[in-house]
Amino acid sequence: MEDTLKILVVDDDEVDRMVVRCGLTKAGIKMELSEVGNGNDAFSILSTTAYDCVFLDYRLQDQYGLTLIQQLRSSEIKVPLVVLTGQEDEQTAVQLLKAGATDYLSKSRISPENLAQVLRSAIRVYRAEMQVALAKDQLRESHEQLIRKNQELERQQQQFQMQNFKLSEASLLKSHFLATMSHELRTPMNAIIGFSQILLRPKFAQLTHQQADMVERILNNGKHLLMLVNEVLDFSKLEAGQLDLKAEIFDVSKVINLAVSEMRSLAEAKNLSLLVQTNLQNTSVFNDPVRVKQILINLLSNAIKFTESGEVWVEVKELPANRVAIMVRDTGIGIASRDFKRIFEAFRQVDQSLTRKYPGTGLGLAIINSLVRIMGGKIFLESKLGSGSMFKIELPRQITLPPGGVDAPPLQLDSNQVFSSAQNPHHSSSQARQAPIGYPKFKL
Template identity: 65%
Template sequence: MNETLRILVADDDELDRQTVYLALTQAGVNIEMSEVSDAKTTISILRNTTFDCIFLNARLPDQDSISLIKKLRDAEIKVPIVVITEQGDAQIAVELMQSGATDYLDKSRLSSATLTQVLRHAIRIHQVEMQAASAHQKLKESHEQLLRKNQELEKQRQQIQLQNLKLLEVSQLKSQFLATMSHELRTPMNAIIGFAQILLRPKFGKLTYQQADMVERILNNGKHLLLLVNEVLDFAKLEEGRLALQPEFFDLANLTKKVVGEVRSLAETKKLSLIVKINIDNPVVFNDPIRVKQILLNLLSNAIKFTESGSIWVEVKNLQENRIAIAVRDTGIGISSQDFQHIFEAFRQLDQTITRKYPGTGLGLAIINSLVQMMGGKIFLESQIGVGSMFKIELPRQISLSTTNKTSEGVQFDGSGILSTVQKSRNQNSESRT
């Protein structure tokens, strides 16, 4: 020990105090020693002065050492205490250690070597105890901080739960409103379409060219508006869980040809080639033909809408494990990679401006996605900006009745969060797809 240690010797025997001083100095320990002869003075000096160690006589005249040590510890006076005992005071020494003494030394063994060894040991133990106490205090503070954070998180959780309940209520009200309004709108729209069709029949009188043109516009716009209303109604039913599949056996090849026939005029108007490939051994499947037609019609309508030139391909083929695939591929504008994760979101149109080139509700792909999941299927997308896109639907040949009244959770994504993709961006200024 090269540093100077501040030592307090509490002993009513002056000779004993000097013995401690001489033993330490003879051992080469640099000390600055203070002396007291009673417990009262010991407490007083320790409240105002810091020491590296105390040598305490086990038998002070005004107070027993056990009580004194307890008082020092209760007063948060943290200093190593070495008790010097009389020969035969082993039991007292044990009690002193239990009360908070760091070490003890029999007066009969008082020597430079033993005193120095005990001093070093006491200081080392005290340092370890202080480190342990500091670590414990930090742990305690960390624990208290964690408790406070947990309480805050619990409050936030409760607030979020309350907000979620409110949002759920608002969502339900929105779905009910959409369903109600869709029903209310369908009645007059059907009437408008019906009367327009009646006016176009020759037996009700021949219309002039201009009159026929206006009635046809009314009819076409009415059908378009009814289609939008039906999309909103379907989406509202899906959100409320009220849309159930009505499966039956039907010929998928015939249904595909029928849907293609319905949209062929739209493709021919834009001078697009519409190619159909059906490679399926047994065309009979067990599914909801109305909803399968809705899926195929929506995919084909989108392909035609977003393709200005080139071709549209429709392919139906067998897959392994009693599954079938329906793919619609186009040479349209394509979809950018950053839009893949949003393409199936409800009301999401990648061009959100009111002057967008391609109109629509933004519900078509969201409805397709939900229907495919209800059927126990998967939907995949491949696209290149400026080259085209392909939507592929994989469905079981025979859907399970247990899947007809519930939806699966989420779209089938790969590890990157994107559906199966082939993306080579050629024209970042190209118009985005709805």
């Protein structure tokens, strides 16, 4: 051992102390040796001074070594203890080890070699015990920290659950408020629109040109406000899962032509061409005609709004697997690829500023996305900034209603409407993207 060891010899026999001292010296132990003759002095010195090892006589005049060991351990005084005993009793040795002795050595076997061996062994055992105790303390501390962290996590989880509950409750209240307010606003708006239309009829009122112009403005703004109110109402119903599809068999080409005719005046006001191309062998579908028209009106409205010159056209064609595609193209400002996902989010517009050029609620595409989904369809977007956009809606020719709904009667399809599975209904453009689904499945 290279380090200088502090060793204490506790023995009431000076000769025995000398034997230990000489033995350790002859063994070449580099040490600082102290000696005491009784248990009380040993306890006192060990209470204030740290030693690397203690050689303790089993039988002291004032007390047994076993008693001193018990006192030291009960006082949390930790030091390697080698008991020197004149007895060859294994039972005594077991008692000593149980009490806290590190090792023992019979006085009859004291020699430089045995002393050095017992000393090194006692120090190794003691250090190993200290490492185990340290590891246990660290493990206990880690366990306590984990318990505290788990308690903190449970507390945070409870807070999150409470916050989620409050958010859900607030969302329901918001949806209810939107639905209520939209319903309440529709009544006066319908009255404004109705009376404005009456005033514009020549047989009901003789208006000057200036008066007629003002009434027309009232009528147009009223229709615009009603459209915004209806969007909010539809959104609140979709969000609450309360929008019902009223499916029936209808001629999809007639619905498309009706929607186009309603939007033609807006296109003509901007000198835009509005074209329709229908490529359907069978124009009958089983769906909600009002909602299909709403989808097309919203798409055409956006196309006209964001197109300053050129044309807007609608194309309807057959798809494999008994599906129908409705495409609305324009030569407008286009959409950057980074904005493809954002435009389908509720209340989201590419330009969110208050001074934006193109007004609106930001609900149109979100409503379209949700309606297409509950119809069992898909929506795709193909666009390039500055080069126009193409929205493609794929719908089943015959939608499936939820349990309890009206079953669809069979549609009469001729044999020419069976398509090869090798046909690809999607566009091959690298910029084609399927629209993200922004809402969960709604109840019908």
